[in-house]
Amino acid sequence: MVARAQDRSYRSLSGLERTASTSRVLNLAAVASQNVGDAEYESAPFFKASSLNGAVIIKHRLRADEQYIFEAAKRISTKVIIPFERTDLGLGGRSLFVGQRGWQEMLYQLRGSSEDEARDISLLEALDELPSLDPFLLREHLKRRDFKIANCYFAISPADLERMQRFVSGEISKLVDLAYGGGKGGSPNANISKLVSLLLSGQDDTRLEPLRLTLGLEGENFREGIFSWKGFLYYKWVLNSLWPELREVLAELSEIKVVGPRDYEMMNQVKDVGARVNQAILGQVRKVRTTLQVYDDAFAELTQAGNPMAFRNFLLKSPEMFITLGERTGMVSHIASFWRYRFPKGRPLKVELDELFDILQDFHQGLGEDDDHKAKPPEGSDTEIPDPANAEAVSRAVG
Numbered sequence: 001m002v003a004r005a006q007d008r009s010y011r012s013l014s015g016l017e018r019t020a021s022t023s024r025v026l027n028l029a030a031v032a033s034q035n036v037g038d039a040e041y042e043s044a045p046f047f048k049a050s051s052l053n054g055a056v057i058i059k060h061r062l063r064a065d066e067q068y069i070f071e072a073a074k075r076i077s078t079k080v081i082i083p084f085e086r087t088d089l090g091l092g093g094r095s096l097f098v099g100q101r102g103w104q105e106m107l108y109q110l111r112g113s114s115e116d117e118a119r120d121i122s123l124l125e126a127l128d129e130l131p132s133l134d135p136f137l138l139r140e141h142l143k144r145r146d147f148k149i150a151n152c153y154f155a156i157s158p159a160d161l162e163r164m165q166r167f168v169s170g171e172i173s174k175l176v177d178l179a180y181g182g183g184k185g186g187s188p189n190a191n192i193s194k195l196v197s198l199l200l201s202g203q204d205d206t207r208l209e210p211l212r213l214t215l216g217l218e219g220e221n222f223r224e225g226i227f228s229w230k231g232f233l234y235y236k237w238v239l240n241s242l243w244p245e246l247r248e249v250l251a252e253l254s255e256i257k258v259v260g261p262r263d264y265e266m267m268n269q270v271k272d273v274g275a276r277v278n279q280a281i282l283g284q285v286r287k288v289r290t291t292l293q294v295y296d297d298a299f300a301e302l303t304q305a306g307n308p309m310a311f312r313n314f315l316l317k318s319p320e321m322f323i324t325l326g327e328r329t330g331m332v333s334h335i336a337s338f339w340r341y342r343f344p345k346g347r348p349l350k351v352e353l354d355e356l357f358d359i360l361q362d363f364h365q366g367l368g369e370d371d372d373h374k375a376k377p378p379e380g381s382d383t384e385i386p387d388p389a390n391a392e393a394v395s396r397a398v399g
Contacts, residue, residue: 023132023333026057028153029083035152044150047123048116056081059133059330060097061366069100076327078128082110098128123147131326132333136164136234144227167237168196175211175303215312225315228322232295235329239288242329245336246281252339252349253278260352270353273360280367281335284328291325331367 028046032054035041047053060079067073077100083093096106104121111117126145130137139154173192198208212222253274294314301310342359343349351359 023134023330023337024059026127026133026138026153028052029054029056031153035150038150038152040150041152044148046149046153047120049111049113049120051082051110051112052080052120054083056083056093057127057133059131063365066097069097071101074099076131078124080107080110080124098124131323132330134234134238134326134330134333136161137231137326140227140230144223163241164234164237165196167240168233169193171233171236171299172196175299214308215315216308217312217315221316224319228318229295229315231322231326232292232318235288235325236292236295238329238333239285239292242333242336243285245340246285246332249336249339250278250281252343256343256349256351256356258353258356259350262353266353266357270357270360273357273364277360277363277367280364281332284332284367288325288328288332291321291328294321334366335363 031041031046045053047055058079058081060077062070062075062077066077070077078098079095080098081093081095094110096103096110100106107121107124108114108117111120122145123142126142126147127133127138130141135154139151142149169192172195175195194207195211208226212218215222215225217225295318298311298314301307339359343351
């Protein structure tokens with residue numbers, strides 16, 4: 001077996017020092033270093049305890065040997081890491097999982113203070129409710145929970161927000177005719193823009209009353225349904241943006257060059273895991289598309305067939321589907337962002353064999369069971385799924 005390379009900083013806590021937040025990571029330590037002296041940051045911190053406000057929050061896929069610390073089995077947990085030194089994450093830190101046995105007592109010791117403890121506990125529990133830490137959904141979710149937090153914690157660029165607004169406008173334009181009477185009382189474009197702004201505002205507004213009446217929903221069912229609908233729209237937009245990045249990852253897996261010592265046994269393992277990763281990525285994309293198709297079908301029933309009950313029923317069931325959708329989208333999003341972080345564009349695609357094995361093994365574990373061996377898009381899907389024969393890409397790279 002080849003000797004393992006010593007430098008794995010990109011895989012350790014120290015590797016996060018150069019990154020901000022992703023769908024799997026909320027790096028409060030990085031936010032702290034980037035916003036020193038910022039008035040909004042100082043007045044509206046994420047956590048009230050300063051120790052927590054320099055933490056790294058991770059959506060962690062639980063391993064089999066970690067399940068015993070929870071009362072009930074779960075797949076994804078929220079991990080809180082408090083660095084020993086927030087300016088040098090390479091020194092490591094102390095950690096806990098939200099919801100593990102005795103976690104609040106552990107948190108009390110890590111916080112170092114009882115001031116505003118209930119607020120920070122509630123915030124962690126709110127984070128644990130989400131399937132991922134996508135900044136947009138994180139911001140909207142915490143707004144609904146009435147947490148006042150500075151915008152710098154939610155790394156959504158103005159350009160991304162503008163692109164999403166355009167995407168949502170295209171998605172819901174037909175709904176305006178039903179809920180707001182098309183051009184009555186203003187131009188259709190003005191009504192579309194108004195509805196999009198209201199949906200993305202994250203706040204209750206009486207101007208959404210025509211939409212509520214159209215859907216026949218009341219109170220919390222309406223609020224939860226609207227948030228989950230917003231989540232479906234967000235993940236649909238994410239997938240449209242993410243798929244080209246995933247295709248680049250799949251293509252680069254066929255181009256990457258293994259350097260350094262080679263071990264025959266590990267080469268075979270890399271070939272096997274690489275093929276499984278390829279299939280699992282395609283399988284997760286297929287599952288995401290299938291779930292999004294449920295939304296598309298229900299929305300078509302509302303806007304094309306004039307059947308609001310179908311979309312109403314979808315909204316009532318959407319919070320549960322939203323959790324699964326977020327987990328699956330987060331899995332493939334993490335792969336795309338980590339791969340590009342490890343192999344920046346313009347840099348040579350070279351890696352030692354044991355490092356490539358580690359990366360692929362992590363990807364495979366994070367993607368879960370790849371029980372879909374033939375990844376095909378659902379009927380009517382406009383997302384191109386490459387031929388599963390591409391699963392041999394890694395075999396060519398190390399062969």
